Amino acid sequence: DAMVIQNPRYQVTQFGKPVTLSCSQTLNHNVMYWYQQKSSQAPKLLFHYYDKDFNNEADTPDNFQSRRPNTSFCFLDIRSPGLGDAAMYLCATSRDLAGGYHNEQFFGPGTRLTVL
Amino acid sequence: AQSVTQLDSQVPVFEEAPVELRCNYSSSVSVYLFWYVQYPNQGLQLLLKYLSGSTLVESINGFEAEFNKSQTSFHLRKPSVHISDTAEYFCAVSELEGGSEKLVFGKGTKLTVNP
Known part of the structure; x- marks a missing residue:
């Protein structure tokens, strides 16, 4: 089945130790997103790729x-994780079409990051 | 920029009771609205969406939502809930930026269905 895969599902890192989270997709979608979701909060968009074009959110x-x-x-790289970066990180994809057609975003299961 | 308000952070109901999860969005010329569901330790799954046309949209598992432009609302309803509907529900509005779509989410409503 076509899907969005995130590895690992759970990641533990130490304060200040770089960490990389991975996302892969078999949907052949041209747009990929990274969201940060803290406990009991809405997912917050960090950045997205439209093909190879990188788009950073102003407050990331x-x-x-x-x-x-x-x-x-x-990939999502966190160069020096702090305690406040502990969260669920969600990857999503969409197939963006010309003309502004609003397409569904498909989400992976997420990676839960713990910072010690 | 668009914004979404989900007034209820938690909604407990009994099995087979009706439920309504409320969602209001900031007004815009064109608006595209979504409801996503998140089961524990999983990603988000699209439940239903409003793009245009009929203001009442339905999902395959009995949920429906009605787009109300005058009240800027997109409330989610189900006439009879099951234990398996226990999850967190997120309302979202989309906006186009830089040629691709961004979703702005509400803070979510945790639905707990009790036996």
Whole structure:
């Protein structure tokens, strides 16, 4: 089945130790998103890729970076995780069509990050 | 920028009772609305969406939502809930930016269905 896969599902890191979260998709969608979801809060968009074009949200900290080496894969790098970065990180994809057609976003299961 | 308000953070109901989860959005010329459901330790799944046309939209598992432009609302309803409907529900509005779509989510409503 076509899907969005996130690895690992649970990640534990130490304060200040860089960590990379992975997302892959078999949907061949051209747009990929990274969201941060803290406990009992709404998902918050960090950035997204439209094909290879990177779009950063204005309030996303510099500590968060992303890479998209090809259509299928997208990575979230947290350079120096702080305690406040503990959250669920959700990857999503969509097939954006010309003309502004609003397409469904497909979400992965998320990676829960714990910072010790 | 768009915004979404979900007034109820938690809604407890008994099995087979009706439920309404409320959602209001900020007014805009064109608005596209979504309801997503999140089961524990899982990602979000699309429940239903309003893009245009009929103001009443339905999902395959008995939920429906009605787009009300005058009240800027998109409330989610189900006439009879099941234990398995226990989950968190997020209302979202989309906006186009830089050629691609962004979703702005409400804070979510936790629905707990009790036996």
